[in-house]
Amino acid sequence: MKKALAILMVACLAVPAFAQSGGTIKLGGTWPLGDITGKQGSMAAQQAVDEINAAGGVLGRKLELIVIDDELKADKGAAAVEKLVTVDGVDALIGGMASGVALGQIPAMKKYGKIVIATGAASYKVEEALGPDANWYFHLHPWDYNQGASYAQGWDEIQKKYPAVKIRKIFLAYEEGAFGKSSFDATKVLFGADKRYSIDGASFKSAALGGGDYGAVLEAAKEFKPDLFLWAGYDADALPMLEQAKAMKFTPGIYLGAPPGWPVDFGASKLSDNVMLYGMWAPSINDVSKVSKAFYNGFVAKYKVEPATYFAPLSYSAVYIYADAVKRAGTTETAAVIKALEATKYASPLGETITFTPSNIIKHQGIKNQKILQWQNGRQEVIWPFEAATAKPVYPFPKWK
């Protein structure tokens, strides 16, 4: 009897040790689940986890994703990091969207030093808050200054390749909040600095914040006669602004929108044709990237909806990048995984191979370029960079019929 009891005790003591060595590899994800970006970001991350597990997991262990809704609030985001690390005991943190939330999470991240693969947080202020010593932080999303620089480069290259495209005058219609104002300031610096471009702009109140009347701003734009008309607002402004532009017969050479997302079925509207946009991913990339196609098909099969935001392939990539690093490191030990992550070369569904190189302050910046796309026949086609291009640009924006 005594012998049986002793065996049982030894067995009980052995269980946690087994769980620790052969248990799941835990990933803690924070996204704003009430927002399409966070919702689909977390769904795509789960898709990646399921795919990896179906293929045998990593180092013989299953991956497990624990998701907490940050509700777009800094305090909730910070509390989520605390809980994921101290209660759930995650091996790494992934996800994120808003810079404000990331700023709230950084003190907790610094405290625990867990590996973070961030899918959002574009503001340079986040980079400043991280500082140069945050070697555990791997930032996938381009910083705001990366994005601006890539737009300037993109338009230069497009004008060289397609001489018919001539941009001298740029008008920016920007929503009157911080997002729009900073977009206007950045545009003035980027395009107005060397006087090659003449820049003008006017603000409007976004429909997302109770506005939606674009008459005055479009009138100012029409008077300026821009070659490139760019609006920086929200998805709620996309179609109403086009409708008013059509009513006012406003046809700039290039009509370009830069909202964080587009309305459902925007491509189904006739008005969307030939509207240009900035982005990182579109389903058309499936034509030139097998990884994108595999991601897209997997997402649609699993969730019966199309990925509508680039946060989906970005979050999907975050999981694969971490899993790949753990595999190469042969352990989940932080220092070894950081070393493996530094050697990452991941052919992502975003149409480019992700590697980590230093940015202005941090050591591990992933993607640095945005893409210039155009709505053509209901699809977002990539116009630039040319190596990922899926179509040629339609220029100029046709006159309204």
Added chain:
Amino acid sequence: MVNKRKTTLVVALIAAAAVIILAWRPTVLIYGLQAAGLYASIAVPMGLILGIVHIVNLAHGEFLMVAAYATYLLCKSLGIDPYLALLPVTAVTAGLGFVVYKLTIRQTLKAPELNQLILTFGLGISMTQIANLLFTSQTRKLSFDYVSASIDIGELSFGVYNFVFLGAALLMVVGLRWYLTRTTAGKAAVAVGQNPRGAAIVGIDVDRTYGFVFAMATALVGMMGAMLITRSAVFPTVGSPYTMKSFCLVAMAGIGNIPGILGASILLGVSENLLKAFRGLRGWADIVFFVLIITVILGRSIRGKKA
């Protein structure tokens, strides 16, 4: 005689201002009137509830949002125009309004006003959150060719579709005036609004009148929700900004003064667009709204004191 002279002077001043604006920048008047139509047509139902049921319905904009989603789903699934979906949506929101009144608002009519405010505020938040869960925050918009209908006068091209909201506001004001002054049910509603206890003594069913007025107001909001999707995208918080705007317009016009809401909306719409015409002042458009309200309410109070 003095009053008549004052009225003539005010009318003459307004006409002169309109002529000057038309000559200087006609779009200020055009877009101002279009905005006024939208504001007024959404604010009038709130004025009706406030004037008769004496409730500040802070879920006003959320009823608009529910109607907008209902219209969107109907149009999307059946491929019909929002103006066809308007009738069933109006009926559904009327029913929803009646149920909400019976189940919640009715229970707080005798409670302190703060309870009613908290209740309708809570209702509004719940409706927004449910919409967020069901549809996410991603916006939805159907586009219709007629929304971009325009007129060219020389070099000037402007959209004319939004005048439909001014038409709706005018119809609402005229229709409600007729209903409240010419029909028995309307007269009973006015009596209940003025003195519910007195109305009950003479045999008017106060509770039924409240329920009917609340349902009628939500039906009108539903109608505007259906029309709103022609010009605006639909998303969970699409109606929220209209609650505060409507309340301010009702306060500016004076409780129970339904035609006054249209006047206040025109003043607001034109003032906003006047400021928008000056680039440096564009950001002040929201402030002018509150400056106007404070001025009108203060002016009214001072006049009241003198009287």
